[in-house]
Amino acid sequence: MLPTIEWRGDHVVMIDQRRLPGEEIYLECRTAEDVAVAIEKMIIRGAPAIGVAAAFGVALGLSRVQNAAAAPDEFERVSARLHGTRPTARNLFWALERMRTAFERYRRLPLGELKAGLIREALDIEREDAEINRTIGRFGADLINDGDAVLTHCNAGGLATAAYGTAVGVIRSAFEQGKKIRVFADETRPFLQGARLTAWELEKLGIPYFVITDNMAGWLMKKGEIALAVVGADRIARNGDTANKIGTYSVAVLAKENAIPFYVAAPLSTFDFSLATGDAIPIEERSPLEVKEINGKLITPPGARVRNPAFDVTPASYIAAIITEKGIVRPPYEESLKALR
């Protein structure tokens, strides 16, 4: 499997996640603007992957600068452009802050070294994210027993990260340990990340799976067909409240009602320790057309009004544990996360 995004010296290549699983098309981004548009249009999506893409976006933007004096302004312009692409995922802002720190570190060096330093930083972010996901996977695999059916929502797989995946990484790690497991993948309307992306990944990995519509998960839990749920995250407040793809809150409530553990898998770069609770996490509302059309064909009356919040916030009280690269964190999260840092 090719990586989600790859640095190619003077541009990045990413797989177009809108076209999967039907078509495997790779797009070249040659400018920071190309990357910003790719994030906005969800050509690349998933909180950690967005962070990696934004880092490459900054590196690309600065690589075009012709003289050192223009670098600070260009850095601010490019950062602001990428900053405004999507509001919810913490990793985007985390990566931009890290690129800013790198910029400050290298800005007094000759322009060529500044450019090289920023590219190195972006590549570090990418490499570290892949390693972090493997570590999360190893920790999380302990929560999955031989024979378990695991529910996941949206795509928190290799495509949502630099590689390997967070929630799918946990599943994958258990599978690689030889545990006989099967996955229920919520299709995840409106963008169908589950039916399209998680299914595509699980297919390639040879992990047995079923795609279900989002409204089937509760009933399968009730029927005793699901042992646990594990999802990724877009932003986690310091009390453990977790923003993730719309529908995650419902999965968590249904899991609690059926006494099924509900886990979140996420790197520390997804945590926003500046937020006391999830109430302050901005929730993106996306285009009505994502709900009204499927494959470019209208499914509602033309005049239908719709809602399209792209994320929801699951209160920490529904979360049995959060799996990070530093270990598994249990409630009360405020205390256990403090200990982790």
Next chain:
Amino acid sequence: MLPTIEWRGDHVVMIDQRRLPGEEIYLECRTAEDVAVAIEKMIIRGAPAIGVAAAFGVALGLSRVQNAAAAPDEFERVSARLHGTRPTARNLFWALERMRTAFERYRRLPLGELKAGLIREALDIEREDAEINRTIGRFGADLINDGDAVLTHCNAGGLATAAYGTAVGVIRSAFEQGKKIRVFADETRPFLQGARLTAWELEKLGIPYFVITDNMAGWLMKKGEIALAVVGADRIARNGDTANKIGTYSVAVLAKENAIPFYVAAPLSTFDFSLATGDAIPIEERSPLEVKEINGKLITPPGARVRNPAFDVTPASYIAAIITEKGIVRPPYEESLKALR
């Protein structure tokens, strides 16, 4: 608005519910087999509408009989064919039992009178269902306050009944009383009855509505945007356990968690008093293609396995009240339903 299904002397006409809202196409059914196929393919769907269709199917089947001696065998053949079309909706079996009673009543009369009697019985079932829905609507409207936002799942509207609708009938009745309400219509994957049919009906009725994906309902409840939920039913056991479109159970759990009343609206023909609880209600599992394809285009990898239970069972403990044509029934349902009968 034309009725869902209409008797035309020697055939019935029904709107093709698979093609709405994009195309309003009417199909003619000239034989019982045509009607059976229409039910199987969900050209017509919705428990009460299926019951009406089956009654017309029997009437059509018997209208072809050439001599009185052949009538009993033909009745058995046609009944069995219609009986086997779909397993969950009680109204199908209820309507076939009623047609059997009519057949027994008229079988010793001249063939022409038998045929006319069966047609009359089917027309009675249709007319009564329309009246019953208006009565359900009047009772249920009391549960909706001015300014309420009402969530509904699937389509329990005019298209799911002879006319007017059960859950949508309740909404409609409140709207006709001048209450300012708005509706959130779950799109209801996989068949999209909400996005396609409920939206189409609400649009024609001028009732303000939003279509949402099924996984948004919980979050909107959490945000305080929904005052109550009302759904239809396919079969109700005598303890109040209710089979309805897949996803209904999840709506009920999420409503309970958010202290929002969850109501079921259904005629007495939907009740199965032979069943002590919902555990014995057969749940239809439909074709994988309904999940894997939308508008005929694959959304999953070609080899994906899926689940496709068409219904789920909501335990009575989640149901604040059941709205029937005899009035509003409250828990404990075993007792209150006994009183009703």
